[in-house]
Amino acid sequence: MGHVRTHRRQASTSTRRFRLALAACASLTLAACGGDGRGGPRTVTVSGTASYEFVPPNAVCRGLDFSAIEVRQIRGATVQLLDDASGTEIARTTTSATGSFSIAGIPSNTMVRLRVRAELKDANVPGWDVEVRDNFIAGASDNDVPPPPALGSRALYTLDSTGFDTGTADAVRNLLARTGWDGASYSGPRAAAPFALLDMAYESMQFIRSVDSNANFPPLDMFWSVNNTMTSGDLDITAGELWTSGYSKFADSLFILGDASLDTDEFDNHIVTHEWVHYFEDVLSRSDSEGGPHFLGESLDAAVAFSEGFAEALGSMVLDEPINCDTTVPGTSGGAGFSVEGNSFGPRGWYNEVSVATLIWDLWDNADDGADVGSIGFEPIYDVMVGPHKFGDSLATLFSFATELRATLNAQDAALLDALLLREQVVSGADLDIWATNEANDAGVSEDVFPMYVPYTADGSVLNVCVNSQIDGLARHGNNVGSNRYLRITVPADDEYDVNLITTTPIVPTADPDDRDHSDPDIYILRGSGPENVADGTTDIVPNLEPTFRTPLMLASETYLAFIEEWRFEDSIASTTFPQRVCFDVSLTPTP
Amino acid sequence: MIRAPFVLTVLALLAACGERGADSAAQTTSSAALPESFTAKPQGPVSIDYRIIGTPIVGQPLAIDIEVRSLIDSQPITLRYRINDSTAMELTEAQPAEVSIVPTQGGEPALQQVRLVPLREGRLFLNVAASIAVEDGTVSSAIAIPIQVGAAPRQPEQNGTITTDEAGEAIHSLPASEN
Numbered sequence: 001m002g003h004v005r006t007h008r009r010q011a012s013t014s015t016r017r018f019r020l021a022l023a024a025c026a027s028l029t030l031a032a033c034g035g036d037g038r039g040g041p042r043t044v045t046v047s048g049t050a051s052y053e054f055v056p057p058n059a060v061c062r063g064l065d066f067s068a069i070e071v072r073q074i075r076g077a078t079v080q081l082l083d084d085a086s087g088t089e090i091a092r093t094t095t096s097a098t099g100s101f102s103i104a105g106i107p108s109n110t111m112v113r114l115r116v117r118a119e120l121k122d123a124n125v126p127g128w129d130v131e132v133r134d135n136f137i138a139g140a141s142d143n144d145v146p147p148p149p150a151l152g153s154r155a156l157y158t159l160d161s162t163g164f165d166t167g168t169a170d171a172v173r174n175l176l177a178r179t180g181w182d183g184a185s186y187s188g189p190r191a192a193a194p195f196a197l198l199d200m201a202y203e204s205m206q207f208i209r210s211v212d213s214n215a216n217f218p219p220l221d222m223f224w225s226v227n228n229t230m231t232s233g234d235l236d237i238t239a240g241e242l243w244t245s246g247y248s249k250f251a252d253s254l255f256i257l258g259d260a261s262l263d264t265d266e267f268d269n270h271i272v273t274h275e276w277v278h279y280f281e282d283v284l285s286r287s288d289s290e291g292g293p294h295f296l297g298e299s300l301d302a303a304v305a306f307s308e309g310f311a312e313a314l315g316s317m318v319l320d321e322p323i324n325c326d327t328t329v330p331g332t333s334g335g336a337g338f339s340v341e342g343n344s345f346g347p348r349g350w351y352n353e354v355s356v357a358t359l360i361w362d363l364w365d366n367a368d369d370g371a372d373v374g375s376i377g378f379e380p381i382y383d384v385m386v387g388p389h390k391f392g393d394s395l396a397t398l399f400s401f402a403t404e405l406r407a408t409l410n411a412q413d414a415a416l417l418d419a420l421l422l423r424e425q426v427v428s429g430a431d432l433d434i435w436a437t438n439e440a441n442d443a444g445v446s447e448d449v450f451p452m453y454v455p456y457t458a459d460g461s462v463l464n465v466c467v468n469s470q471i472d473g474l475a476r477h478g479n480n481v482g483s484n485r486y487l488r489i490t491v492p493a494d495d496e497y498d499v500n501l502i503t504t505t506p507i508v509p510t511a512d513p514d515d516r517d518h519s520d521p522d523i524y525i526l527r528g529s530g531p532e533n534v535a536d537g538t539t540d541i542v543p544n545l546e547p548t549f550r551t552p553l554m555l556a557s558e559t560y561l562a563f564i565e566e567w568r569f570e571d572s573i574a575s576t577t578f579p580q581r582v583c584f585d586v587s588l589t590p591t592p
Numbered sequence: 593m594i595r596a597p598f599v600l601t602v603l604a605l606l607a608a609c610g611e612r613g614a615d616s617a618a619q620t621t622s623s624a625a626l627p628e629s630f631t632a633k634p635q636g637p638v639s640i641d642y643r644i645i646g647t648p649i650v651g652q653p654l655a656i657d658i659e660v661r662s663l664i665d666s667q668p669i670t671l672r673y674r675i676n677d678s679t680a681m682e683l684t685e686a687q688p689a690e691v692s693i694v695p696t697q698g699g700e701p702a703l704q705q706v707r708l709v710p711l712r713e714g715r716l717f718l719n720v721a722a723s724i725a726v727e728d729g730t731v732s733s734a735i736a737i738p739i740q741v742g743a744a745p746r747q748p749e750q751n752g753t754i755t756t757d758e759a760g761e762a763i764h765s766l767p768a769s770e771n
Contacts (some may be wrong), residue, residue, distance in 0.1 A: 233738040
């Protein structure tokens with residue numbers, strides 16, 4: 001092979017100068033663009049969309065419909081860009097209302113990964129602070145000594161990308177949290193669930209903000225785990241043993257079931273929003289409910305019925321869907337539902353959460369049906385819930401809600417409210433007041449229901465009142481009509497008062513040394529307009545009475561309430577022969 | 593006595609939970625005063641309670657009394673027993689997985705007894721579902737009855753990875769599907 005010589009034409013002087021100038025100019029240009037010496041920009045933008053898979057229920061709530069999975073956006077969540085090797089945060093942003101995110105100024109040619117945190121953070125006022133965490137710790141229990149980590153420090157759910165090179169051009173990375181369902185079971189990571197919960201909180205807060213742009217939401221934790229199962233045994237949050245999905249006032253937290261072999265609630269939107277509404281009641285409005293199990297159509301304590309019914313109604317409004325579904329085992333037709341457009345469970349009345357739910361829904365919705373021939377919208381309802389209903393002298397019941405709401409309505413809307421109250425067999429019109437003074441519907445419990453608030457003057461006189469587990473029976477929920485008794489207390493002077501509570505019903509002890517066969521009366525002294533717990537006597541030290549205790553200063557200008565209960569009505573191991581009806585002598589005595 | 597176990601549990605688990613909220617939303621008045629509230633999701637008109645008879649022992653039949661109460665007096669109740677982990681326990685040979693019972697009148701519970709055999713130690717669960725036919729379908733309630741056999745703990749399901757991020761925060765990492 002011969003050698004081939006090539007000839008390069010020698011450039012002219014002017015051409016060489018031009019080339020030098022051009023090279024210099026290019027260098028400057030590269031410097032201004034953050035050139036890395038390899039010919040690319042120093043920074044790039046990483047953007048994308050964060051989404052999650054949502055599984056709707058089948059028709060009539062018969063299980064989840066995995067054939068109809070929807071892709072929904074993860075809104076308002078924190079997105080981190082992390083150094084892939086070290087995990088150090090490089091930058092963070094928040095997804096938009098459409099789930100999009102964009103992070104500029106990212107070093108080019110760098111290995112990074114994206115992380116979407118299951119949290120909503122807005123440190124402004126008004127703001128919010130929601131986190132979805134895993135309450136379950138394998139092998140641990142609430143009863144461990146030392147105790148397990150605090151709930152607020154449990155693992156936060158995140159959706160993580162794989163590592164990628166940012167390269168030299170802007171990059172788009174879309175992240176999707178999948179259900180983990182393979183067509184027959186959950187075989188993959190159940191990544192969508194935490195973000196489904198997060199999105200329900202977002203949706204609920206936006207609904208509130210639609211009528212109150214200044215609504216400020218205190219911190220909320222939402223706990224979920226694939227190991228959260230429903231047990232009738234003792235509650236053990238760390239072990240994932242929950243009574244059911246619910247909200248805890250103590251912890252300002254939701255706990256949601258996730259055990260796919262028994263019952264999952266992460267995609268049961270009405271369940272999640274229902275529990276979110278209890279958070280709303282707790283932090284922005286008011287609930288005097290003692291909680292506990294409750295069944296559709298059951299005759300409940302007035303405060304319990306209102307709280308549950310309001311949660312069902314507002315949850316339905318948030319979702320703009322009257323049918324409340326609760327599915328059970330994924331992949332089956334397990335599940336049930338009811339509609340707040342119609343009461344098909346139990347007798348109508350102030351004690352029936354479905355009556356409360358349908359009434360409040362019909363105040364809001366625009367679909368006319370029967371007595372529901374109008375709509376007042378959500379704003380009046382909201383204004384009452386965060387205003388007079390919250391600070392009223394009575395407990396938070398349908399009576400206080402309806403009375404306060406009625407006072408704000410024009411004649412036409414008041415007539416709508418009255419018609420709906422009449423439909424639900426609740427006193428209405430001029431007979432309506434916060435104390436249920438004129439209510440006659442006693443749920444068939446002939447004793448110990450009315451007057452709902454027994455009047456009492458704290459002058460040392462002894463009042464005998466009774467509680468009645470006729471409705472509750474041996475279920476031992478303690479939250480039914482008659483299970484509790486309320487007093488409306490007038491104090492004659494500013495003073496501290498000694499509270500006495502003694503069981504007067506003869507209780508016959510059984511031969512079983514293990515069953516709790518004595519009376520355990522409890523009393524709470526409340527100031528409704530606070531609202532606040534002034535004092536309480538809830539010990540179980542002495543059988544058949546609550547030891548005398550002294551209240552702090554009570555003011556003659558205030559109205560106080562007493563909530564009296566027989567705790568054996570809630571005690572699952574109480575003797576089965578314990579009386580159905582128990583009476584007490586109660587007194588408040590001025591102190592010298 | 594208030595529902596002490598839950599209250600004490602939650603109070604203990606709130607310890608050292610003070611970082612959040614200090615500089616976030618303004619203070620609000622908490623709702624009134626009854627402290628023991630754990631508000632639960634609504635349940636269908638059927639309640640299930642149980643009592644385990646005796647001490648669960650591997651290989652030996654165990655009886656559990658089931659009490660079912662229905663707010664719908666006249667409708668029969670279908671009870672279904674389900675064991676998710678077949679290595680954990682099994683129903684006895686004579687025990688059907690599904691039974692139909694007629695509720696008693698006046699709110700008294702209907703009683704059934706289920707018999708099973710634990711096959712290993714651990715915290716095992718028997719799922720019991722009670723269903724009633726109503727006008728537009730069925731309503732059901734379900735519980736998981738915990739059965740502690742020996743001292744071994746429950747075998748948890750896995751989902752993602754629990755780790756600690758650079759800031760020392762506990763993270764439950766779930767993988768994204770990407771495009």
